[in-house]
Amino acid sequence: MQLVKVGLCAFGMSGKVFHAPFLKEHPGFFMSAVVERSKEDSKEKYPEATIYRSVEEMLKNADIELVVVNTPVQTHFEYTKMALEAGKNVVVEKPFTVNVSQAEELVKLAEEKGLFLSVYQNRRFDRDYLQVQKIMSEGNVGNIKEAEIRFDRFRTEPSGKAHKENPEATGSGSLHDLGSHLVDQAVQYFGFPERLFADVFSMKGKEFANDYFEIILFYQNDLRVRLKSSVFTKEAHYAYAIHGEKGSFLQERTDNQENELVAGAVPEYGKEWTQPLKEPDGILNYLNENKETQRIFTSSEPGNYMNYYQQIYEFIVFGYALPSPAEEIIKNMKIIDAAWESSKEGKIVTL
Template identity: 85%
Template sequence: MIFVIFKFSNEKYWLVFSEDIVAFINNFVKKIKIMQLVKTGLCAFGMSGKIFHAPFLKEHSGFFLSAIVERNKEESKEKYSDATIYRSVEEMLQNADIELVVVNTPVQTHFEYTKMALEAGKNVIVEKPFTVNVSEAEELVKLAEEKGLFLSVYQNRRFDRDYLQVQKIINEGKLGNIKEMEIRFDRFRTEASGKAHKENPDATGSGSLHDLGSHLIDQATQYFGLPEKLFADVFSMKGKDFANDYFEIILYYKNDVRVRLKSSVFTKEAHYAYAVHGDKGSFLQERSDDQENELAAGAIPEYGKDWVEPLQETDGILNFLNENKQTERILTSSESGNYMNYYQQIYEFIVFGYALPSPAGEIVRNMKIIDAAVESSKEGKVVYL
């Protein structure tokens, strides 16, 4: 309830607003503000553009996808007919009336295109792993600050159901003081994919460490922050003609906490993606988020609705000592994740000034870990951060 007092003819009167009326007023104000459309340009219309960006920009009522770069084709016309097609990022930046640019091109071009967009006065969302090294990342952060523009890195795995479930279990405190954690992202892909920017060993930034490692490193730093030091083993199981497709990184934290990050393309039988061990119990979590597959199959991520298919079975095991020092073993089910929440947070930052999701300055620490892992593996030593 909200109570309002006002005076009329020297008499005091009370007005009482119910919670329903207050909610109606709040929603009405939001609807007025949501008419501010953020004109957005997409730098590529490959897999990431089709799955991770264009559908959300179309369905969110606060964005207008007005420009798409397609160098040779016009595939976007079928679903995004309102967007103008440009043949290069340069052409789009010179001609399109946009205020936000999504840099979703191969990582080797992230620095060039992000810098180009910032210098053109555009806010930028750039896909992980941000850049190929920390020096490029720091230069872009500095440029964005000088220009008074925002720069966010698209860390969509923060909105996966499994990651969020682990975060929830840790925050509940049932595991006590965390002592050890392992995060894995395994695949069974023993053949070449044909994507040179990911598999060419001579291409800086190619390989699993920059690709999948950027997710695992981001999650570790979200859980525990920047480690004191690390040791890494990074190499190619498929051979010297391929970029790294295997890595194992040990992160050393204060209070003797250890976090292990691991990925392999020769894993036919899946491991638990997350294993968390504390002084009161353990939690095992499967990698169960299926948003990418649902989007690839044509799911529409409707704004304001739970568009993700509900989980049909349990995907985690919680084993801990309760307050009576008795063992409880619980099979858990994670709640749905939603990549739309990333774009909702971007919109709330633009319109309401709320916190920017995964700001580039924060992701610089992830790049420091990637660079340190490369050095550690090459030199066979522990690297301090």
């Protein structure tokens, strides 16, 4: 099996939870290098990875062909550009960049260098997202007229992470953080909208970056899609609500991969490694061919973030489709930029 040598730009939560475990367990990857500016936390589980004290040092000295840029969003543009100019392929964490102009410049550079650039849109591999995709493809709800996707939390106290909560830091706040997931899912489900209206602000106060947003996406066929997130939601809503001409589908956010990984779960290659559902997590209510109401409790199949890296590997070795290519994610950045404009101006923005 061809071995792909990888360098990790940071070993914080993103590195420890979302990247390193999958790179270690996938037989086609070798985590050759990791950047830790002062600590050596990676040595315990990944002793084979050489520790570098800066991204610059790693790019100059490490024998790697793929770089994972998993640093704070404010550094994504700088480090991704640096890696591409060093001749390395790149996986960059979401959100891709802080604005669309940075995203477009990086895509152009990757094309000029003949390198690939993929954005880590891992929520495409969540069980709940995949279940909604499956239900819609089966067509029981009919032509979809309205949809809502939510990602709520109850985090009323500051986290202390300046790159996420400092309102002066471009790219901080929920719109870029959780919004990058919801926008991506909306575009994957329904395509690129024509217009949008957004309300973005901080419930915790002006001294903090935005922690609430609501975006209404307007589509050509009169479809309306609402994206919403709040950190003052103690009782969970259904994360997905799909309403069509024949019925509705409600889906809970039940993917637990992140929590299991934080707790120490090992994502075994080629196997289901997550805990099974204890009860149904969705409701499908629709009219059948005889106009009879069918109300069914549904259960989603397991998701697996390993499939992202499997697709990266298959692209490198076999030339299969690249997962979430950066040129595709430019659309997401256009929506996020437009949401900022809409909220500030209090108007509908045409895309």
